[in-house]
Amino acid sequence: MIGIDLTTTRRRLLRSLGVGAAGAGLGTTVGAADPVGAANSAAQNSQSNTIDPIFGLASAEPNPCSGDADAACFESFPAEVRPDHEVEMHIGLPGLLLALAEQGGLSEPTTTTVNLEAADGDIVARNLHRPDATVEIQTPDGAVTRTVAEIAELVTETVGFHYDPAGIHISPGDVVLFSAETPDHAVAAYHERHGRQNRVPDEVGPFASPQIPVGGSWRYRFETEGVYDLYCPPHQVFGMVMRVVVSDGDTVPSLSVENTGRPPGTETFLPEILGDLDPNVPSSNGALTTPALEPENIVDQGTVSWDAVVEDHRTS
Ligand SMILES: [Cu+2]
Structure with missing residues (x-):
């Protein structure tokens, strides 16, 4: 019964992610839009040329900054x-x-040894249970075969759902584009x-974006x-x-936390959707308490990548 319940939970989670049997659609990106067309679309899609202090400014139109665009993409948006x-x-x-x-998933004790070896982001193949044993995996493009050692490597490369950068230092009045x-x-x-929990400055309202379609964006x-x-x-x-630090120059403001509701979660459910394979990616609480995301470090660095947060978590 327990096995059935876990499978049901995982299926439900996968469905809630819109993930099919082989994760079809993951990594989907919308190709770089033609800059002139994108500029026009961005302008047309802005119902107003203002950014609401609660609802921000959302756009489902092709985002000129999608993919690997450089900072010149910002010029495509109206100045205000x-x-x-x-x-x-x-x-x-x-x-x-x-x-x-x-x-x-993998059988025990292989899952356990993969998890133990992947925990700090490094794999020592000889410590794995039967590292050369092969596993056949069915994908929409046909069956592929991988060794346990190769699967373990994939687990260490898994960083989960994330914002990038995960920490950013900006000046008061700056606009951030979420792509x-x-x-x-x-x-x-x-x-x-x-x-x-309230974890924004006192006078800031309950701001949030709608769900943003792939290729779309939200500004705040x-x-x-x-x-x-x-x-x-x-x-x-x-x-x-993620954490945004807003200050002038090198000033390091402190985080103010009020216990007005649920704190950032201390658990992550990634192993449940990965067949109990555990890439040791931090929970919400785990990420926000890494040294990488301390306000002082964010101000020092300007931006902190999600990879740095995961590495901090895995090695601490
Ligand atoms: Cu998300």
Whole structure:
């Protein structure tokens, strides 16, 4: 019965992610738009040329900053709502691991040894249970064969659902563009009116984006100095959070936390959708308490990558 329940839970989670048998659709990106057309679309899609302090400014039109565009892409937006910084929203889940999970995952004790070896992000093949044993994985493109050691490597490369950068230092009044590179993402402030701990400056309202379609974007202007903790509502349970530090120069504001609701989660459910394989990606709480995301480090670095947060978590 327990096995059936876990499978049901995993299926339900996979469905809620819009993930098919082999994770089809993950990593989907919309190709770089033609800059002139994108500029026109961006202008047409802005119902107003203002950024609402609660609802921001969303656009489903092709985002001129999608993919690997450089900072010149900001020029495509009207001056009064032009971004100063970009944060991308990603899913880092190998389709092969999702397909393996869907067919039941690895057997014990192989799962346990893979998890133990992957925990700090490094694999020592000889410590794995039968590292050269092969596993056949069914994908929509046919069956592929991988060794246990290769699957373990895939687990260490898995960084899960994330914002990139995961930490950013900006000036008061700056606009951040959140780009949806993969499906199902959104941005919300940890705020009491979202039923959460308040983790934004006192006078800041319960701001949030709608769910942003792939290739679309959302802009928000951070007016008030302070530390802002943000989460992705569908993926908070998988650790998708980030921190924005707003200050002039090298000033390091402190995070103000009020216990007005649920704190960032201390568990991550990634292993449940990966057939119990555990890439040791931090929970929401785990990510926000890494040294990498301390406000002082974010101000020092300017931006902190999600990879740095995961590495910090795995090696601490
Ligand atoms: Cu998300």
